[in-house]
Amino acid sequence: MKVWIEAHVPDFLRRKSVMIVGLLIIWFALGRIFKGIHTLDLGNSQDTPTTEVLGQFAANIRAARAENPIFVYVFNPFRQGIESFIDAIRSVISEPASGALIPFIGWLGVLALIGLIVFSTSNWRSSLLSMTLIFGCGVLGMWQYSMDTLALTLGSVVLSLAIALPIGIWAGLNDRVMKMIRPMLDLAQILPTLVYLAPLALVFLIGVAASTIATMIYSIPIGIRITAHAIRSLQNGPIEAAESMGSTRWQKLTKVQLPMAKRTIILGVNQTTLAALSFVVIAALIGAPGLGEPVIQALSIRNIGDGVTAGLAVVLIAVMLDRSTTAAVTHSNQLPLTGGELLFRRISVAVAALATLIAIIVSRQQLWAAIFPESLNFRDPIGGAVDTFTEWFTSTFYFLTTSFNEVFTLNILNPIEYLLADAPWYLTIIMISLIAAIVGGRAVALLSAVLLLLIVWIGLWNDTMITLTQVLIATAVVMIIGVVLGVMAGRNAKFERLLKPLLDAGQTLPAFVYLVPVLALFGPTRFAAIVCGVFYASPVVVRVVADGVRGVPKEMVEAAIASGSSTTQVVTKVQLPASKKSLLLGANQGLIFVLAVVVIGGLVGAGGLGYLVLQGASKPELQGKGLAAGLAIVLLGIVMDRIAHASAKRS
Numbered sequence: 001m002k003v004w005i006e007a008h009v010p011d012f013l014r015r016k017s018v019m020i021v022g023l024l025i026i027w028f029a030l031g032r033i034f035k036g037i038h039t040l041d042l043g044n045s046q047d048t049p050t051t052e053v054l055g056q057f058a059a060n061i062r063a064a065r066a067e068n069p070i071f072v073y074v075f076n077p078f079r080q081g082i083e084s085f086i087d088a089i090r091s092v093i094s095e096p097a098s099g100a101l102i103p104f105i106g107w108l109g110v111l112a113l114i115g116l117i118v119f120s121t122s123n124w125r126s127s128l129l130s131m132t133l134i135f136g137c138g139v140l141g142m143w144q145y146s147m148d149t150l151a152l153t154l155g156s157v158v159l160s161l162a163i164a165l166p167i168g169i170w171a172g173l174n175d176r177v178m179k180m181i182r183p184m185l186d187l188a189q190i191l192p193t194l195v196y197l198a199p200l201a202l203v204f205l206i207g208v209a210a211s212t213i214a215t216m217i218y219s220i221p222i223g224i225r226i227t228a229h230a231i232r233s234l235q236n237g238p239i240e241a242a243e244s245m246g247s248t249r250w251q252k253l254t255k256v257q258l259p260m261a262k263r264t265i266i267l268g269v270n271q272t273t274l275a276a277l278s279f280v281v282i283a284a285l286i287g288a289p290g291l292g293e294p295v296i297q298a299l300s301i302r303n304i305g306d307g308v309t310a311g312l313a314v315v316l317i318a319v320m321l322d323r324s325t326t327a328a329v330t331h332s333n334q335l336p337l338t339g340g341e342l343l344f345r346r347i348s349v350a351v352a353a354l355a356t357l358i359a360i361i362v363s364r365q366q367l368w369a370a371i372f373p374e375s376l377n378f379r380d381p382i383g384g385a386v387d388t389f390t391e392w393f394t395s396t397f398y399f400l401t402t403s404f405n406e407v408f409t410l411n412i413l414n415p416i417e418y419l420l421a422d423a424p425w426y427l428t429i430i431m432i433s434l435i436a437a438i439v440g441g442r443a444v445a446l447l448s449a450v451l452l453l454l455i456v457w458i459g460l461w462n463d464t465m466i467t468l469t470q471v472l473i474a475t476a477v478v479m480i481i482g483v484v485l486g487v488m489a490g491r492n493a494k495f496e497r498l499l500k501p502l503l504d505a506g507q508t509l510p511a512f513v514y515l516v517p518v519l520a521l522f523g524p525t526r527f528a529a530i531v532c533g534v535f536y537a538s539p540v541v542v543r544v545v546a547d548g549v550r551g552v553p554k555e556m557v558e559a560a561i562a563s564g565s566s567t568t569q570v571v572t573k574v575q576l577p578a579s580k581k582s583l584l585l586g587a588n589q590g591l592i593f594v595l596a597v598v599v600i601g602g603l604v605g606a607g608g609l610g611y612l613v614l615q616g617a618s619k620p621e622l623q624g625k626g627l628a629a630g631l632a633i634v635l636l637g638i639v640m641d642r643i644a645h646a647s648a649k650r651s
Contacts, residue, residue, distance in 0.1 A: 019438050027431045031423035038424040040461040047624065048459025055624020061202055062620075079209040086155045086208045090289075094147035106363030106370030107143060111135060112356040114320075120349050122327035127352075133320040141379020142291060142313035143372040149280055149290030150317060152208070156215040156276045157269075164220045164272065165265070168227025169253070172261075178228060188221040190637040192596040193282050193511075194613050195630040198623070201286040211280065211288030218279040219272045226268030230261035270325035277318055278510040282600070285614070291317075298516055299603050304390045305383030307516035314513050315505070322504070390520045405527045413473060413526060421465035425456055428465065432639075440646025447642055451635045460609065460625075460632045467598060467608035468636060470526060474533035474594040475587065481538045482586055486545025487571055496546060506539035511597045519604050529601025529610075537593035541586040548582020549575050588644035595637055609633050 042048065047055070065071050087095070092104045105113065111131050119127035137146035171178040196214045204210040234257060242256045258265070284292020291310050298307025363369040394401065420428060429452045437445035455464050489496040514532040522528040552575050560574045576583070602610030609629040616626010 016438050020435055023431060023434055023438075027423075027427070028419060030427055031419045034424050034427065035418065035422050038426065039422055040425050040456065040459070041421075042459060042462060048628070050458045051460075051624040051628045053624070054627040055621075058202055058620075058623040058627060065205075075203055079204045082159075082204075082209040082212050083207070085159070086152060086212055089155045090148060090151040092151075094144065094151050094289075102364075102367075102370040103147075104364070105360055106366075107138060107372045108369035109356075109360035109363035110147070112359035116349075116352050116356040118324045118327070119352050122324065124348075126324055126327035130320045130324050133316040136316045137313045138372040139376055139378055140309050140313050140316075140382060141377040142294070142310060145289075145291045145294060145310065146313050146317060149277070149292070149314070152212065152215070152280050152283075152288060152290055153273065153277045153317075153321075156212050156219060156280065157273050159212070160216045160219040160272055160276065161223055161269065163216070164223025164268075165227055167220075168224040168268070169231055169258075171224060171228040172231025173253075178232075181224065185221045185225060186641075187638075188217065190592060190634070190641045192599045192633055192637065193218060193279055194285075194596075194599045194602075194610060195633050197283070197286045198613060198616055198626050198630055202623070202627075206287035208287070208289065210286050211283035214283050214286070215276050215279045215288075219275045222275050223268050223272040226271060227261075227265055230264030230268065231257060233264070234260050266325065266328055270322065270328075273321050273325060274318065277314075277321060278512075281314055281510040281512045284512075292512065295512055295516065296603075299519060302519065303387075304516060304520045305385075305387040306379075307519075308386045309379055309383050311513040311516050315509055318509060319505075394520065401521050405522050405525060409525070409527055413469065413530070416473060417466060417469040420469050421462050425461050429453065429456075436639075436643050436646075440643055444642050444646045448639045451639050455632050455635050458628050458632055460612070460628055463608050463612060463629065464632050464636055466526075467595075467606075467610065467633070470530050470533070470598045470601070470606060470608065471591065471595050471640070474530045474537070474598060475590050477530070477534050478537045478541050478590040478594060479583075479587055481534070482541030482545050482590065483576075483583065485538075485542045486586070487549055487575065489542060489546040490549025490575075491571075499542070503539040503542060506535065511536045511600060514597070515600070515604050524605030526601075526606050528604045529598050529606030532601055532604070533594040533597040536597040537590045540593060541590045544582055544586040544589060545579070548579030548586075551582070552578040584644065584647050587647075588641065591640045591644055592637070595633075595640065599633055609636075 065076075090103075093110050094103055096103050111134060114134055115127045115131045118130045134146070137143055167181070171181055193214075196217055197210075200210040200214050200217075204213060238256055238260065239252065242252045247255065280288055280290060281292040281295065284290065284296050291314050294306050294310035295314075298304065298310065359369075429449055432452060433445045433449040436448040455461055485499065489499050511532070514535050515528075518528045518531050518535075522531060556574055556578060557570060560570045565573065598606060598608075599610035599613070602608065602612075602614045609632055612622075612629035613626050613633070616623045616629065
C-alpha cells in the first residue's frame with residue numbers, strides 16, 4: 001500500500017497537513033449527513049452496565065470498610081497515620097491541640113520561624129519577602145486558612161520527598177529502573193488531578209488523609225523525574241576519578257554525585273512544593289482544610305469577593321514558596337564564603353535564631369501575638385472592593401463579555417461540538433484513528449481506536465466528546481498565544497524579561513483559582529472552562545516555544561537575513577520550521593494542561609466528564625458514574641497524549 005501511494009499519489013497530497021485537512025472536510029460532510037444518529041447520548045439519571053457495576057463496587061467498599069481485613073489492617077491504620085502526622089503539623093501553626101486554646105506557635109512566631117528558615121538557606125532579602133507575603137495572608141483575613149494550607153502542603157512535601165528522592169536517585173543510577181517507572185510517571189502526568197479524588201475518598205474517606213495521599217500522587221512523579229535527571233546529567237569526569245581512586249558506590253554517591261547534583265535536586269524540591277500547593281487547594285473537594293474551602297464556597301454561591309481574597313492568599317503562599325526555594329537554589333550555587341564572611345554569616349543566623357526564639361515565646365504567652373489581630377484583618381473591605389469592581393466591570397462591559405461569549409459559542413464551540421458529539425460514534429472513531437495513523441503511525445492509530453472503543457463500552461461517549469471539544473478548542477487558542485508570544489520572547493531578550501513575571505505567576509497559581517474571576521466575567525458556561533484552560537496552559541507553551549526559537553542556530557538566522565529575508569520570512573521560513581519539535585512538544589504539554597483544567601471546569605458549568613466526576617463525588621447514588629467518568633478521562637488523556645507524542649517524535 002505504501003509503495004502504491006508513493007508511486008501514484010502526488011507529493012503535495014502525501015503531505016500530512018493536506019491529508020488531515022481532507023479528512024476533516026470529509027468528516028464534517030458525513031457528520032452533517034448523519035447528524036443525531038448513534039450519538040450514545042446518556043441522560044443524567046441513566047446508567048450503563050459499566051456504571052452500575054462501578055456503583056455496586058463503590059457500595060461494597062463502603063460496606064466493607066469496617067470489617068474487611070485489608071481495610072482493618074492496612075488502609076485504616078495508614079489513614080490514621082497520615083492524619084496523625086498532618087494533625088501534628090497543624091497543631092504547631094494552625095489548629096490548637098486537644099484542650100488548647102491556641103496553636104503551639106502563634107502568628108508572630110510563625111512569621112519569625114519562616115524568616116529564619118529562609119534566611120538560613122538563602123539571604124535576608126528573600127527572608128523579608130517571605131515574611132511580608134505570609135503577613136499579607138493575615139491582612140487578607142485568611143490566616144487560619146493559610147496556615148492549614150501551609151501545614152498540609154509541608155506535610156505532603158515531606159512525605160512526597162521521602163519517596164521521590166530515593167526512587168529518583170535509584171532511577172538516575174539504574175537504566176532498568178528508569179525504564180520500569182517511566183510509564184507510571186507518564187501516566188501520572190497525563191491524569192487530570194480531578195481523577196484521583198473520588199477513588200481516594202472512597203478508600204480513605206473524605207478528609208485530611210485522602211487529600212494528602214492525592215497530593216502525594218500528584219507531586220511524587222515530579223520529584224522523581226527531576227532527581228533522576230540531576231543524577232543522569234552529571235559529567236563523567238569527576239565520577240570516573242572517584243572510581244579510579246577506589247571509592248565504593250556509596251562513597252561515590254554521597255561524596256561526588258549528590259553534591260554535584262544538589263542544585264538540580266533543590267530545584268526538584270521547588271517544583272514538588274509548588275505542585276503540592278496547587279493540588280492541596282483542589283483537594284478541598286474531598287475535605288482538605290485550607291484556602292480551597294473559601295474558593296469552593298465562592299464558586300458555589302458566586303461570592304466573587306471572598307473567592308478572589310482566598311485566591312490572592314494562595315498566590316502569596318505560592319510566591320513565597322517559589323521565591324524562597326529558588327533563592328535556596330541560587331545560594332547553593334554561589335562560591336564558598338571566605339573566613340570572615342562565614343563568621344559573619346554564622347553570627348547573623350545565630351542572632352536571627354535568638355530573635356525567632358523570643359518571638360515564639362511571646363506568641364505562646366501573649367494573645368495578640370498568638371491569634372492574628374482583628375484590627376489588621378481587611379478581608380471585608382477588600383472583598384467588598386472586589387465585589388464593587390466586579391459589579392461595575394461586568395455591568396459596564398457586559399455587552400463585550402456577553403457578545404464575545406455568544407459569538408465564540410455559536411460560531412466555534414457549537415459547530416465543533418456538533419461534529420464530535422452529534423455524529424455517529426463509529427464515524428468519530430474512524431476519523432480520529434485515521435488522523436492518528438497519519439501523524440503517529442499504525443500502532444498509535446490502533447491504540448487510539450481501542451481506547452475510544454473502551455469509552456463507548458463504558459457508556460459515556462457523548463460526555464467524552466463534549467469534554468474533547470473544549471480541550472481541542474482551548475488547545476488551539478493556547479497554541480496561537482504560545483507561538484506568538486513564544487516567538488517574540490525567543491527573539492527578544494528584553495521582551496522575555498518583561499513577560500517572565502507573568503509566566504511565573506501563571507505557572508505558580510493553582511488552576512482552581514482561575515475559576516473565580518472567569519466565573520465573574522462569563523458566568524457558568526462552557527466558554528468559562530475554555531478560558532480557564534487557556535490561562536493555565538499558555539505559560540508552559542510560551543516557554544517551550546521560546547526555548548525552541550532560541551535554540552535555532554544563529555548561522556541559519558544570519559544567512560536568511562543576509563539573503564534579504566524580512567523579519568516575517570525569517571520567523572516563518574527559518575525559525576518556526578527549525579523549532580518544529582518544540583512546537584509539537586508545546587502542543588503535547590498544552591493538551592495535558594488544558595485537559596486538567598477543562599475537567600475542573602465542571603464547577604463552572606462546563607458539563608462533560610468533569611461534571612459527572614463532581615456529581616459522583618457529592619452524591620453516592622451517582623458514584624458509579626463518577627468513577628466511570630474518571631476512567632473515561634484517563635483513556636481520553638492517553639489517546640491525546642500518544643497522538644501528540646508520536647507526532648513530535650516522528651517530526
